Amino acid sequence: MLTTNPFEDDKLREECGVFGVSGADGAAALVALGLHALQHRGQEAAGITSYDGTHFHTHRAMGHVAGNFDRDDVIRALPGNVACGHVRYSTTGETALRNVQPLYAELASGGFAVAHNGNISNALHLRRELVQRGSIFQSTSDTETIIHLVATSGYRDLLDRFIDALKQIEGAYSLICMTPQGMIACRDPLGIRPLVMGRLGDSYIFASETVALDVVGAEFVRAVDPGELVIVKDGELRSLRPFSAIAPRPCIFEWVYFSRPDSIAEDRSVYSVRKAIGAELANESAVDADLVVPVPDSGVPAAIGYAQQSGIPFELGIIRSHYVGRTFIQPSAEVRRLGVKLKHNANRDLIAGKRIILVDDSIVRGTTSLKIVEMMREAGAAEVHMRIASPPTTHSCFYGVDTPERSKLLAAKLNVQGMADFIKADSLAFISIDGLYRALGEAERRDVLPKYCDACFTGDYPTALTDHNEQALTQLALLDEPA
Structure with missing residues (x-):
């Protein structure tokens, strides 16, 4: 399945x-x-x-x-x-x-x-x-x-x-x-x-x-x-x-991804914040390219902001079908590979020969980003640059978000260049944590006490983590036991 x-x-x-x-x-x-x-x-x-x-x-x-x-x-x-x-x-x-x-x-x-x-x-x-x-x-x-x-x-x-x-x-x-x-x-x-x-x-x-x-x-x-x-x-x-x-x-990730873009979170329009994140990302990590392409659907507002700030045209280079069920049984690896295109497919005529900037909200394990870059390559893209509308996700969340163990987070294992090599992109850049705060209309994080829970990016957990710490101590005790 x-x-x-x-x-x-x-x-x-x-x-x-x-x-x-x-x-x-x-x-x-x-x-x-x-x-x-x-x-x-x-x-x-x-x-x-x-x-x-x-x-x-x-x-x-x-x-x-x-x-x-x-x-x-x-x-x-x-x-x-x-x-x-x-x-x-x-x-x-x-x-x-x-x-x-x-x-x-x-x-x-x-x-x-x-x-x-x-x-x-x-x-x-x-x-x-x-x-x-x-x-x-x-x-x-x-x-x-x-x-x-x-x-x-x-x-x-x-x-x-x-x-x-x-x-x-x-x-x-x-x-x-x-x-x-x-x-x-x-x-x-x-x-x-x-x-x-x-x-x-x-x-x-x-x-x-x-x-x-x-x-x-x-x-x-x-x-x-x-x-x-x-x-x-x-x-x-x-x-x-x-x-x-x-x-x-x-939680700062409400503005990055979780909330619907037509919601208002803490008196801020989620859609407007995501566009501002894209604009900050364009300022921080400009690259020569022909098209800005969002990864649907969560990357769309940030991609619009990036395109408007950079002056590079925004285009729907990946088309999503909204009429496919969540799961189906696939009998072979080849059918599983082809099944991916039931819901998302490259707009080949638009992509071929172009230098593409892909905008997505985050990279977790990196497997998704690898698939997206491969899709653009197969569609004939001349270059594929990836821009991420959040800082690298380096730490697990313990506050109600399904995050993999830290060892499975790509950003916890590799630096940005290593991540770019893993997903096979020509370049990769993330918005900085200060840029994310600026997009929210705040002073840069380094200049103030943090106003958001951003632990998944910084490791700065705002509460005690009793269960996690007790489990870690138990694991250490087991490792210290004689064989």
Whole structure:
């Protein structure tokens, strides 16, 4: 089984997207629409939980939102004016229905459902402690740790129990929780993962991105602040800030790749930032060429910015088909090779004899970039130069992004020239970390305290990494054991 999109096999993938509605008739139908708009954030599974004032109702399924939540019988089975949903791409836990969110449990205070975007970097440590105290886990997801911490907290009030649980976890999280006491939406104190709030009539809506608000016709109100808890009950909203204030560090890769270009992230247009990244890239790494060609679809805005700044014509030298399924069975290596062209194909007449600048958002393992360069060579390109709209990805992410082990990241093993040789490009250049900050309208990183989580480029992790460090110590101990 092979994915037919060769340019998405080697991408960093966001763990998930979340969407919640409080106070709207037919809330589950709105959630389904919102999840459609967030499908790019997770294509492995989807789920919706609703609350009708008495009972919670859940439907979870493997696969896309379409086909699972566009049926009337499914939506009718999710009654109530409160609902939350989740699209998943796993970074922790196996690919199985038991890990599909929202996760739900019956606590002493009543039902509790949670949808989580992010990654708890001490979940394994907490899980071991909880199991020793008698907790019985039903999934392998780090999100379930939150439920058990709430259930075993010594506080009496549910909200106090929830805050107590949050103060024990580290890492990144944007959460939408449903309880009989109301809907709770919150972000971790650093605001690493995004979460926004909107209004639709008298109802409140929470989503990972503003584009999901647009799809349901909701008005964007504001982002949920880092460390903020927003509670909605019977149309009334209140805000709590139980954590000490610290400088936020939202994930910088949201502007590079994760968010849809028609979203607004932290008051910045994602599309405009990506064009600005392309312009900075042109300033930093100019090269004589005939055409600027984006790697579809994520490279398009940066390529436009590069072309406009450099004066080199922008052309669609790679054509993408949007009508091919994700996977199919391929019986031989030759058929697998040909299957790549079902979804992307070189615009041969345009490419032949031309000096090409390819613009993409990132290089992870390098296998994708190698395929793209080979495609351009086969189409007759005279030269192929690669320009990347992010700095080299040298470190793994532990905050809800599916990143390979560091040893498998091409930039962790090779310098830029070595990477150029590996992908067989005539030249390769990345935007600098300072250029990326400039594109975001900020002072250069070297001149200020970092305003973003950019650990995948710098190794500057803004939180403790308990599970990772404990695993590293265990591996060292095993290496030190006598044979």
